[in-house]
Amino acid sequence: MLQHFDPNKDYGTPARVSENLVTLDIDGVTVTVPEGTSVLRAAALVDINIPKLCASDNLDAFGSCRLCAVQIEGRRGYPASCTTPVDAGMKVVTQNEKIAKLRRNIMELYISDHPLDCLTCPSNGDCELQDMAGAVGLREVRYGFDGHNHLDAEKDLSNPYFSFDPSKCIVCSRCVRACEEVQGTFALTVDGRGFDSKIAAGQDDSFLNSDCVSCGACVQACPTSTLMENNVIEMGQPEHSVVTTCAYCGVGCSFKADMKGDQVIRMVPYKGGEANQGHSCVKGRFAFGYATHKDRIKTPMIRDSINEAWREVSWEEAIGFAAKRLKEVQATYGRESIGGITSSRCTNEETYLVQKLIRAGFGNNNTDTCARVCHSPTGYGLKTTLGESAGTQTFDSIKYTDTMLVIGANPTDAHPVFGSMMRRRLREGAKLIVADPRKIDLLKTPHLKDAIHLPLRPGTNVALVNSLAHTIMSEGLEDKAFIDSRCDDKAFIKWQAFITEERNSPEAMQSITGVDAEDVRKAARVYANAGNGAIFYGLGVTEHSQGSTMVMGIANLALATGNIGREGVGVNPLRGQNNVQGSCDMGSFPHELPGYQHVADDEARGRFEAAWGVKLDDEPGLRIPNMFDAALAGSFKALYVQGEDIAQSDPNTQHVEAALKALDCVIVQDIFLNETAKFAHVLLPGSTFLEKNGTFTNAERRINRVRKVMPALAGKEDWEVTVALSNALGYEMNYSHPSEIMDEIASLTPSFTGVNYERLEELGSIQWPCNDQHPDGMPIMHVEDFPIGKGNLAITEYVATDERATRRFPLLLTTGRILSQYNVGAQTRRTENQTWHNEDVLELHPHDAEERGVNEGDWLGISSRAGQTVLRAVISERMQPGVVYTTFHHPGSGANVITTDSSDWATNCPEYKVTAVQVEKVTQPSEWQKNFEDFNTKQQDYLKKGRRSRTEEVSP
């Protein structure tokens, strides 16, 4: 890979950026580095490796261990090279007898209070303390080991993923600084003074009971085995590594999979990853055990009806069975009676193949993806206003942001690594505005000043964004020069007239949004006068009946204030799953071919027809909710689902279940028997990200390589399964490696023409568009113009949702995610992350709890017009009165039994964020929950019987 630095080397202190270069002499070598660079780093850049212990290039220099002492001509003593910035003409000596003696003395003191169990120590072979003892030539410890020491200090084994052994701690405070500087949680501290100094979590709590979020930054920072992964303790040091991309959220972190043969020992965040820059969260860092969990489906299975046991069969038989059923359905009910759903968890190549199979093999456009239920309004809204269905920035751009406007997003839980980058910028002084019904954790960022929270009522986003825009325009805060040069005149004039109408003022909207008008005006001023104002938004924007309108309202704000087209600004959708951006790019939506080319565009469709050798339909196909409706109406009869769990994740569960039951053939390709698979007739084993090659595209349009680190447990990678199904259906596909699929994508997708695996190896990652105009990709979009020429300010009339609080349903339910669990929980529920969240609960404000006589932990029945479920109560002041909240990570919780069929007017994205409900104390589970348990027990039994039959068959 082309790197300006070696990501596997620690340069001691962070890189500095400066136009002023400084030249100095280190051990006779002339070095030129940016002003502000430390002597330690300058030396490391020319491979003069000064010993160090408390320094690391992801932490600010601290200067406590003194091991990196050097001599500098004209200066007294032995300054620490980590805290000494370079000076022009400086002459540095890093090695001589005096320095060597000093370093040996320092190491001797450290080792005098350190157990000498190197041979049995978990970090043997990967220990900086051991390395430094060797580097300085320590041969004896003159002090002996009989004096006061910490060798009997008690271990903290409370965290399921790592251990804390204070007997090995040298109190370098790298863990404390990593928790503060990298993660931004401030969970660790150095307690006591002098000899009594020790690392403590919180107020001397256990790690598990402290504020620690188990991101692993402290473990990574530790130069000894004080903080050590339990896997390494149990299995020993890894022997090789493969760089790959995390399969959890849309941040798309790069990790080194540290391996022992085919076994993953640990996942270590990769410093060369442009998205995460060496940081991680509890999911990506530790929660990978699901990949080898006993529940993995490793053999294909079929059955004629969902009321009978599965039969384990060969791949050939399963694929043949699936193809036959699909053909029979089409022969009986017509070409449009079948369809499929691509996965935002699978790779670009796999997603591309599924939609290709549907369009070319099934002969219709009934393809959709789970982005339908999360970010489809982003696609519509941004394409309408900015001309491209994608976020405008890099994550790194936040380093230049002066004000963050965070709307309907909870980054510290849902996009934790980017949440840490946000917190770092906030600590540096950036301002924060949060528009959210709940007090999200970002508002509790340590050292945050002057945050504005706009606690709007669920369902009133557009009213709020309009009143922000009204303030900007009526108070003359707009960027006139930007509007004149970059925005469409006619659209702007129309929009200006609309938005400045009094009915859009904060004062007029106050009764709708519930947000104090003066706070709205203040927030608008802060954003408009920011210098660099950046908007970050999540599903709290899109999952509404006006999700698309709100996305356009957000783009309007950025256009009106000129916050587009440079570092530090922009419109940044925070994507939920790892490859939501990619699945949209790859043509998963029924109306768009790869690269957002409409199926009715004869020229674009013609190119696909020529390449795929088949005539394509020029009409859009069914979207996911339309498929359900058509299934119940009897016109849609078969579905191929790759890597999605619509029975748990989609709204109005009872409607979804009825639709699935109405289908003649459901083919599920997944790593587990998920909720949807319980309604299936064919179960094809899926492969995890560890078992395949491919690419993911993250929320900043960054295409990252996914590299296979272990064989596919069931023998086939997901793309191979789609190829086999297509061939069995008679539409020939012939690929020997995902790189060939990417080459085909590039040949048909204008924004991908420059993307191929060789280029990805060379550049590390590529942010599309990547083509002749942008051969290395495009980190910041819309710098000079928009794909539609000028920015289009759109009219965003507020229209109230039909989901409103009534006498029968007086509360509003909003749903979301939590840090330790991921989406439907299929992966994280099969890891130790269960320690933190083993059930979904209902959060409600103390006022609402008191009104209903609810105490913490009570069972609560939650009813909506769609259904009823029962959850345990958590009373929380982060809620506002009248609003309740839950997550949907556990299938038996039935969060989506309550959510309704209300959806975005433009895209049918469900309105998960607003459901009118009533809450009351109950004593038993809901009817749905009882039925769920019965159905689940039955289906698990069918699975066991299927597995047993195969075992009996193959036994002698």
Add this chain to the structure above:
Amino acid sequence: MSHSQLDQLIIMANQIADNNHLDTDAESIEFIATHIKKFWARSMKEELIAYAQEGGDKLNVLATQAIMVLSEQYTSRST
């Protein structure tokens, strides 16, 4: 609680109309028709066209007129 397919299509069409009152009715009708043409499946359009042709009582005024515009386009397309 679930709507039939037709009920759902009516809700969706009305919702598009409610969210897009443009300067003139003609502009609104054109927008609604174009949106449905661009994003809805053939079978959904056909079902709603058939409903509108039979009176379309539950469709609001703008949605009805937009469906009639689509009806003309799809009729002329198939002939």
